[in-house]
Amino acid sequence: MQEQPRLINLEHINKEYDSVEVLRDINLYVRKNEFLTLLGPSGCGKTTTLRIIGGFERPTSGKVIFDNQDITDMPPYKRRVNTVFQKYALFPHLNVFENIAFGLRVAKRPKDEVAKRVNDMLELVNLQEYGKRSVDSLSGGQQQRVAIARALINEPEVLLLDEPLGALDLKLRKEMQLELKRMQQHLGITFIFVTHDQEEALTMSDTIIVMKDGRIQQIGTPKHIYDEPKSAFVANFVGESNIIQGRMIRDELVNFCGVNFTCVDFGFAKNASVDVLIRPEDIVIVGEDVGQLTGTVRSVLFKGVHYEMIIEAGGFMWKVHSTTMQPEDSLVGLSVVPFNIHIMHPMEETAP
Amino acid sequence: MNNLAIPVWGYWLMGLCLAGFVWMLVYSLKKYRGMHRSLYAWPYGLWMVVFTVIPLLLIGYYAFTDKLGNFTLENFANFWDSNRSMKRELMVQGFDPAALGMDARGTVNVSTLVYSLWMALICTLVSLVLGYPTALIMADRSFKMGATIVVLFVIPMWMNFLLRTVAWMSLLEDSGLINSLLKLLGFSKVQLMYNSQAVLLGMIYNFLPFMVFPIYNALNKQDQRWSEAAMDLGANKWTTFWKVTFPISMPGIISGITMVFMPSVTTFFIPRVLGGGNTEMFGDLIERTFLTADDWNVGSALSLIMMVLILFSLGLLRRVDPEGEGGSMI
Numbered sequence: 001m002q003e004q005p006r007l008i009n010l011e012h013i014n015k016e017y018d019s020v021e022v023l024r025d026i027n028l029y030v031r032k033n034e035f036l037t038l039l040g041p042s043g044c045g046k047t048t049t050l051r052i053i054g055g056f057e058r059p060t061s062g063k064v065i066f067d068n069q070d071i072t073d074m075p076p077y078k079r080r081v082n083t084v085f086q087k088y089a090l091f092p093h094l095n096v097f098e099n100i101a102f103g104l105r106v107a108k109r110p111k112d113e114v115a116k117r118v119n120d121m122l123e124l125v126n127l128q129e130y131g132k133r134s135v136d137s138l139s140g141g142q143q144q145r146v147a148i149a150r151a152l153i154n155e156p157e158v159l160l161l162d163e164p165l166g167a168l169d170l171k172l173r174k175e176m177q178l179e180l181k182r183m184q185q186h187l188g189i190t191f192i193f194v195t196h197d198q199e200e201a202l203t204m205s206d207t208i209i210v211m212k213d214g215r216i217q218q219i220g221t222p223k224h225i226y227d228e229p230k231s232a233f234v235a236n237f238v239g240e241s242n243i244i245q246g247r248m249i250r251d252e253l254v255n256f257c258g259v260n261f262t263c264v265d266f267g268f269a270k271n272a273s274v275d276v277l278i279r280p281e282d283i284v285i286v287g288e289d290v291g292q293l294t295g296t297v298r299s300v301l302f303k304g305v306h307y308e309m310i311i312e313a314g315g316f317m318w319k320v321h322s323t324t325m326q327p328e329d330s331l332v333g334l335s336v337v338p339f340n341i342h343i344m345h346p347m348e349e350t351a352p
Numbered sequence: 353m354n355n356l357a358i359p360v361w362g363y364w365l366m367g368l369c370l371a372g373f374v375w376m377l378v379y380s381l382k383k384y385r386g387m388h389r390s391l392y393a394w395p396y397g398l399w400m401v402v403f404t405v406i407p408l409l410l411i412g413y414y415a416f417t418d419k420l421g422n423f424t425l426e427n428f429a430n431f432w433d434s435n436r437s438m439k440r441e442l443m444v445q446g447f448d449p450a451a452l453g454m455d456a457r458g459t460v461n462v463s464t465l466v467y468s469l470w471m472a473l474i475c476t477l478v479s480l481v482l483g484y485p486t487a488l489i490m491a492d493r494s495f496k497m498g499a500t501i502v503v504l505f506v507i508p509m510w511m512n513f514l515l516r517t518v519a520w521m522s523l524l525e526d527s528g529l530i531n532s533l534l535k536l537l538g539f540s541k542v543q544l545m546y547n548s549q550a551v552l553l554g555m556i557y558n559f560l561p562f563m564v565f566p567i568y569n570a571l572n573k574q575d576q577r578w579s580e581a582a583m584d585l586g587a588n589k590w591t592t593f594w595k596v597t598f599p600i601s602m603p604g605i606i607s608g609i610t611m612v613f614m615p616s617v618t619t620f621f622i623p624r625v626l627g628g629g630n631t632e633m634f635g636d637l638i639e640r641t642f643l644t645a646d647d648w649n650v651g652s653a654l655s656l657i658m659m660v661l662i663l664f665s666l667g668l669l670r671r672v673d674p675e676g677e678g679g680s681m682i
Contacts, residue, residue, distance in 0.1 A: 056580055076583040083584045089577035093599045103585035106595070154585060 004031040007190055008053065008158065013062035015048055015214075022048050023214045026062070030158070030192060035184050037193045037201040040211035041237070046194045047086075049211070050160050053192065054083050067157075082156035084164045088147040090135040096122075096146055097131035103154040121149040124183070141172045148183070158190045165200065177203050198238045202226065210234050231344055235277045242283070242318050245346070246276040254343055257314025259292055261336065265343035275344040280308070280321040282340035291333020297326045414652035427653035434458030461637065461654065468634035469661075471548070472616035475555045476563075479612045480605070482556070483563035487604075490564070491571035502568070505561050517554050517625050524550060524626070546628035554622040562611040570604025571597070610669050614662055634658060 008030040015023035023045045030036050038046035051057040052064060055076035064072045071079060082103075090099050098105075100121050104114045122128050125145035135143060144164060151159055161180075165173045181204050184191045195201055201208050202222040210217040210225060210233075218230045229235035232243045246256030251266035256276050268274060288294050295313025306321045313334055326332050418424045430436050435458030439449040449455040490498045508516060523529045524544040531541050544550060578600065582592040620635030632640075638658070641651035 054584060056583075075588070076580070077586045077588050081584075083581070085577050085581055087577070089575060089581045091578060091581070091596060091600070093602070102582070102587075102595075106582075106585060106587045106591055150581075150585065 004033055006030070007032045007034075007067060008192075009063075009065035010049070010052070011063040011065065013049070013052060013059045013064070015045070015052065015057065016060045021214060023052075023059070026214075026216060028209060028216065028219065030190060031207075032157075033188050033190055035181065035191045035193065035204055035206045037195060037205040037208045038211060039195060039198060039201040039208050039237070040217075041196055043213075044211040045214040046196075046211050047162055050083075050162055050192060050194050053158075054081055054160050055079050080156055081158045081160060082151035082154050083160040083162065084147045084151045086162040086164070087167060088143050088164075090143055090146055090150070092135060094135070095131070096127065096133050096135060096138070099135060099146055100149045100153055102150060107154075117153060121153050124152070125149045140167050141176070144168065144176065148180075152187070152189075156189065158192060159184075161191060161193045163194055163196070165195070165197075173200070180204065202238070208238075210237060212237075228342065229277065229344065232275045232277070232346075235275075235342075235344065240280050240319060240321075242278045242280065242316070244276050244278075244316055246274050246343075248272045248274055248343070252338075254341065257293060257316055259314065261292065261341055262338040263341040263343060264338050265341075268343065273346060275346050277342040277344060278318075278336055278340060280319040281306070282336060283318060283320045283322075284335045284337075285309075285311075285320065285322055285324070285326060286333040286335045288331045288333045291335045293334040295332060295334055297328050297330050297332060300325060300328055411652045411655050414648050415656045418649060427649045428657070430650045431461045431653055431657060432457070434460045464632055464637045465634050465657070467631075468617050468619070471552060471555065471619070471633060472613055475552060475559060475616045476609055476613045478552070478556050479560050479563040480609065483560055483608060484567055484605070487564050487567035487571055490568050491574075493576070505564060509561055513558055514621060516558065517622050520550075520554055520557065520626060521545070524553075545626055546630050548627065548631055550626040551623045551631050551633075554626045555616055555619055558622065559612045559615055562615070563608040566607035566611060567601060567604040570601045570607075574600055606669050610666065613665065617662065618658060 006029045010026050010028050013023055013026040014021070026045075026049060038049055040046050048057060052059050055071070055074060055078075059072065062072075063070055066079070066081075091102065094102070097118055101114050101118045104117060109117075118131070119128075122131055125148055127142060127145055127149070130138065130142065130146075135146060138146065144167075147164070164180075165176050168176060177200060180191070180193075193201075193204065202225075205222055207219065208222055208225050209219050212233055218225060218234050220228070225234065225238050229238060232241075235241045235243060244256050246254050248268040248271065249255050249260060250270060251268075252263055254261050254263050254265075254274065254276060285291075293313040295311040295318065298310045298312050298317065301308045302325075303321075306323050307325045309320045309322065309326060311318045311320050311326075311332060311334065318334065320334070415427055416423055416425070418426060426436075433439075435454070435456065438458075439455065442449050442452070442454065486501070489495055490501050492498065521528070525531070526541060526543075526545075528544070530544060534540070534542060574597065578596050579592050582596040583589075587595060618635045619633050620639050623631045623633045623636055634654070638651055638654045641647050641654060645651075
């Protein structure tokens with residue numbers, strides 16, 4: 001994957017609507033055949049970024065480079081990019097077949113070619129029998145497939161997907177996640193996927209870009225983002241987390257809750273205040289006399305795979321995931337291995 | 353006789369009816385909220401019976417009876433041959449209409465109907481050609497004046513339609529505003545009134561909003577993403593309009609056509625004011641038959657024929673637009 005060339009470059013993209021800044025200095029690249037996800041809460045600018053790539057918005061400043069060519073001012077119908085829209089935007093006056101055929105009809109392809117390629121597409125998305133149906137008669141999942149087929153028929157180099165799974169129920173969403181991933185690998189097309197669902201992003205992506213307030217927070221592989229979040233925001237947004245304030249004693253030694261912990265991070269200033277991240281599943285419950293911290297179980301929730309316990313220790317409410325349950329009000333010890341303690345620069349809470 | 357003289361008990365009766373109506377409305381809303389929906393409908397039902405069903409039945413009765421109240425189809429035959437009653441009168445008096453050279457068919461009614469249909473067709477087409485781009489501009493989100501244009505279209509409709517039509521006279525007549533201006537600029541006077549074109553102008557002016565608003569409504573509720581999707585799939589602006597925006601706005605167009613064509617066919621007064629005596633449309637003919645010729649039976653037959661024609665064209669349009677979408681604004 002890493003040796004693939006860069007297909008799309010966004011260079012210093014800024015976007016303002018009526019002098020309200022929605023994107024600030026976005027720099028990113030997309031490699032060929034990559035599954036890239038723009039992840040962030042609503043209003044973070046991820047959809048705007050996608051629309052700039054699709055050509056529906058023009059950046060206030062900055063450049064969009066596609067295959068070494070500046071396409072910033074190119075209209076959408078000339079770009080080798082197709083979009084699966086949020087809520088699909090299927091044409092209500094055309095049936096399933098004609099919806100999918102739209103791109104070929106516009107390109108004035110011969111009839112038999114259209115028929116063949118649309119039928120191939122229907123097969124790809126498993127809707128062979130539905131060509132004659134009206135799009136309103138389809139379920140959400142089926143409409144979703146039509147939208148994907150419609151976008152794929154033009155054989156784009158890049159497929160843009162704007163929260164395409166948002167309207168589906170949980171089970172269908174999981175199925176579609178796998179199917180999209182399979183499709184992407186099978187077709188060898190670059191996917192740029194927009195979502196606010198961190199789990200979706202972790203499951204499907206090669207690369208995740210976390211965004212907040214119109215800025216990129218972090219770019220990395222799912223594992224990298226999850227294990228090494230750059231800030232408390234990323235840590236909180238991607239997965240569940242305990243974030244506490246601490247102090248670096250020296251390299252590889254951090255103090256929080258009044259206790260010194262060995263860690264693996266270095267390069268911070270001496271006595272620098274830091275954010276310490278520990279994932280709930282990385283806290284090990286041990287005997288009350290052998291833990292690094294001792295605490296009391298405050299509440300227990302059964303979550304299916306694991307129990308989620310809130311344990312008060314060292315003046316902090318720890319969220320702990322464990323497959324064995326500790327009864328409420330019992331005294332337990334908590335222990336964390338150095339590798340699972342992650343040190344971050346504190347979030348500039350009030351900075352613009 | 354003074355028609356306005358209402359006896360004292362008449363006022364009492366009207367007051368009582370109004371009070372009863374309000375009481376029933378309040379009572380039914382309070383007591384039967386959501387339970388007996390049919391109860392809310394009775395004022396409307398009453399309205400329909402008094403002002404629609406009974407008049408319709410009366411028209412039907414008059415159309416199929418003669419002046420003595422006997423069943424007859426003579427009134428419809430009169431539509432086909434407007435000289436028919438005159439010829440009968442001659443025969444009753446012992447003359448032979450053919451011998452007098454008076455056996456020709458009277459074509460006034462039929463030709464007036466054809467002329468009305470023709471005028472309505474032209475009016476509808478011109479309204480569509482003018483109205484669609486207007487609606488398109490009004491619905492354009494990047495065009496900030498859209499709401500202003502909507503208001504500009506609505507405000508004249510608050511004025512009485514007779515008044516608006518008469519106002520055109522002061523523009524078009526020989527000593528009117530336009531001709532005065534032309535004279536001032538050194539051109540010769542132009543005959544603008546008392547012809548079909550002036551009538552057409554008055555009709556289009558009056559009915560254009562009924563074309564614009566349904567189309568505007570249909571365009572306005574279109575999802576912007578539909579045209580974005582079309583562009584995304586390779587369609588330029590022109591293709592996007594013809595393949596997506598226009599076909600999806602079809603229900604609005606159908607509604608607009610219906611709402612312009614129907615009142616156009618039945619237009620009256622406008623031809624009399626702007627057309628002088630030179631043009632007569634079917635609405636005027638019906639009015640004349642009722643009020644001037646005082647023939648309620650033939651007048652009812654003419655009305656019935658008109659109604660059947662309108663119902664027929666409505667039925668045709670319903671086939672194209674089963675949901676009756678787009679007309680919800682008016």
